[in-house]
Amino acid sequence: MKGYVFHGPGQSAWEDVPDPAIKEPTDAVVRVDAVTICGTDLHILKGDVPEVRPGTVLGHEAVGEIMEAGSDVRTVRPGDRVLVSCITSCGRCRFCREGMYGQCRGGGGWILGHLIDGTQAEYVRVPHADLSVHALPGAVESRDAVLLADIFPTSYEVGVLNGRVRPGDTVAVVGAGPIGLAAVATAQLFSPERIVAVDLAASRLEAARRLGADAVADAGEDPEQLIADLTDGLGADVVIEAVGVPESFELCTRMVRPGGHVANIGVHGRPATLHLEDLWIKNVTITTGLVDTRSTPTLLRMTAAGRLPTAELVTHTFPLEHMEEAYDVFSRAADTGALKVVLGAPSHDDLAVPAA
Template identity: 85%
Template structure:
């Protein structure tokens, strides 16, 4: 088979690899149908995630068909079309029993494309398959389902739910990349008074407006002032950080109101300053988190019912073997307008988001 292999910071290639095989009786082997690239993959290529060893196949988001299962797998069988979750769950450890699958201590957590070979390949070995793949409803297309492997549960759980978005809130989302856009879409489920999107790229701000942002702000043009103007100087009830750089985190802590919530979603590769000299008296709650994907079954039902704007986030599609080109397009999003880049499937033309 072929896969996209990390060789060190700034180095990766689409190359020949041995086919994966069953190692544990709880494993499944999946033939990849559709796969996508995550901003976290770009962080890995930059060297921000040092535990990823050279020689690892990248990727943690894919849809495919079960081709082989271990003797202990009970919930899927060969021929099933499944979503591969970005999080693997053993189902037995303390954290999995609490639904905190991202913190699994039984060989799971975020391991695909991180600690073991991932999904950007023709075939994938998925450990703990009973709890780590999700059978897909026939009504849900692969290109829609693949966005539920990571960005929608991440935005919903780590951003919207951790941020405790409530009806009537002012919600600011800093970063209108794929996860930020998914946060806008899922925050709308809770009927906030307004959603404010902040980004540097005009194309991403336009996408944020299409997906439900009531106001947009260029990050270079005093977005905090816009938040103050819209809230009579109080600040936002919930601020979701969806970039992963120190400047955006610190901006979030300046925009939140006293008693508000800052929900950090972004993957940070550098230290950020926590200005406790300003925050200590403001009763602000700051949350961080790795997605647990406990919401994936619910989101799958919503997507199958047409309640999530998944396809609107897909801007480019490629054949699977064009992985290197797809990475270039995704990495140059400011120039290409890329939001979510999807590889594989039967359609390989560029998809235009709905207006």
């Protein structure tokens, strides 16, 4: 089969790789029908995630069909259409029993496209399949469902829930890429007074407005002052960091009000300065986290009911074998306008791919 293989920083290729096979009785093998690319994959290609060994097939999000299931798999069977979660859960260790699947110590957590071969291939082996894939209702299209493998549960759990968004809050989302846009969408479930999106790209700020942001701010034009003006100088109740660079994290800590929450989602490859000399007196809560995907069943039900704007984040579609082109388009989002790219799923809208 073919897969997209990481060969070291700046080196990757769509090439022949061995077919996956059942290794443990809890495994399943899934034929990949739809897959997407994550910002974390770009971090891997830059060398920011040294745990990823050269020769690893990338990807941790997919929709597909169960082709083979191990003898201990009970919840799905061959022929079932499923969502492959970005997080694998053994269901038995201390952290899984507490719903912290991202911290699984039983051979799970974020392993696909990280510690083992991932989903950007024609087939993928999924360990602990009973808790790591989700049967899909027929009403949910593959190109919508694949966004529930990572970005929507990540934004909802690590951003909105960790940030404790409440009715009447002012919520600032720093970074209007796919994760930030999903945070804008899911923060609205808690009826904040206003949501402010901050980014450098005008196209992404416009997307944030379409998804429900009440105000937008260019990151280069003093967003701190806008937040101060909107809150009588207090600062935002919740600030969600969705970029993953020191400058954006430090901006978030300056925008939050005393007693507020900074919820960090971004994947950081460099140290950021924590200005405790300013923050210690402000009762600020800072949270970090890897998604647990415990919210995925809820988000699936909401998608089936038409309550989540998943389709609005998909800007480009490609055949699966055009993986290298899709990476190029996604990595040049400022030029191409890419938000989420989906490979392999049939499109009802025949979205065009702009010239490189």
